[in-house]
Amino acid sequence: EAGVAQSPRYKIIEKRQSVAFWCNPISGHATLYWYQQILGQGPKLLIQFQNNGVVDDSQLPKDRFSAERLKGVDSTLKIQPAKLEDSAVYLCASSLERREFDEQFFGPGTRLTVL
Amino acid sequence: KQEVTQIPAALSVPEGENLVLNCSFTDSAIYNLQWFRQDPGKGLTSLLLIQSSQREQTSGRLNASLDKSSGRSTLYIAASQPGDSATYLCAATDTGRRALTFGSGTRLQVQP
Numbered sequence: 001e002a003g004v005a006q007s008p009r010y011k012i013i014e015k016r017q018s019v020a021f022w023c024n025p026i027s028g029h030a031t032l033y034w035y036q037q038i039l040g041q042g043p044k045l046l047i048q049f050q051n052n053g054v055v056d057d058s059q060l061p062k063d064r065f066s067a068e069r070l071k072g073v074d075s076t077l078k079i080q081p082a083k084l085e086d087s088a089v090y091l092c093a094s095s096l097e098r099r100e101f102d103e104q105f106f107g108p109g110t111r112l113t114v115l
Numbered sequence: 116k117q118e119v120t121q122i123p124a125a126l127s128v129p130e131g132e133n134l135v136l137n138c139s140f141t142d143s144a145i146y147n148l149q150w151f152r153q154d155p156g157k158g159l160t161s162l163l164l165i166q167s168s169q170r171e172q173t174s175g176r177l178n179a180s181l182d183k184s185s186g187r188s189t190l191y192i193a194a195s196q197p198g199d200s201a202t203y204l205c206a207a208t209d210t211g212r213r214a215l216t217f218g219s220g221t222r223l224q225v226q227p
Contacts, residue, residue: 004158033214042119042204042217043159056214091158102208103149104215106159 002026004107006092012113018080021110025073025094031055032069033104034077035091043091049075079112087114117142117209121218128195129226136190136221138205143183146208149215150179150190153202162203163190195225 005024013019025032030051035043046065048055051072060067064083069075079086089109095102118141128134138148147166151159163172163179165188171180178191188205202222206215 031213035215040219042206042219043215044217045214048214093159102213103161103164105161106151108158111156 004092004094004105006090006107006110008110009108010111010113012115013082014115015084016081018078019082019112020079021077021090021092021112023075023077023092023107025075025092026105029094029096029105030072031095031102032075033093033095034067034075035093037089037091037109039088046077046090082112082114084114087112117145117207117216119205119207119216119218121203121205121221123221124219125222125224127224127226130195130197132195132225133191133193134195134223136192136203136205136223138188138190138218140186140188140207140216142207142209143186144210145183146210146213148179148181148188148208149206150177150188151204151206153204153220159204192223195223197225197227199223200225 032049034046037043046060047057047067049069052069067077089111091109092107093104095104120139122137149164150162165172165181176193181188202220204220206217
């Protein structure tokens with residue numbers, strides 16, 4: 001079974017530029033998550049999708065971050081404009097459905113450096 | 116709001132030692148608790164998932180326990196090996212939105 005795929009793996013941009021990340025979850029997984037992991041910290045949830053609907057985006061900085069999930073499968077996360085503090089690893093995860101004992105499976109992440 | 120704390124932040128042990136990593140959480144109303152391993156530059160690998168109704172889970176040399184009443188979980192690693200060197204993260208799944216709240220991790224170094 002293929003795992004969660006993410007691209008690109010690395011991205012370096014200058015502040016005020018825009019950037020987009022892509023995630024392809026495990027086939028059949030209805031729930032998709034985007035997490036931000038700043039160096040030395042644990043991942044923090046940015047947004048959660050159930051199929052193509054948003055379940056929770058309370059911690060997403062909506063003035064600069066946006067995300068969508070096309071047809072309930074792939075997802076893109078965009079930052080525009082980027083700030084220095086956005087330097088982090090962006091992790092995508094998916095789970096089968098919103099059941100009590102669901103396990104989340106993580107992709108390798110995209111490491112973003114903002115100069 | 117759930118908060119997860121991990122102690123210690125870093126740990127260095129000689130090969131062969133048994134060790135315990137600690138995790139505490141503030142809201143005991145969790146659905147489950149997961150332990151993850153993260154290698155440098157890599158994503159997260161799930162090690163153990165403890166359901167809210169369980170007290171512990173075991174996988175090979177790893178044993179994780181859960182005490183919801185005290186808001187604590189421990190990860191026990193037996194006979195540590197250099198290959199165990201990594202950052203270990205615990206995460207609690209809350210009863211509402213089902214997303215994970217992570218601790219900051221324990222960075223483990225096992226010396227050969």
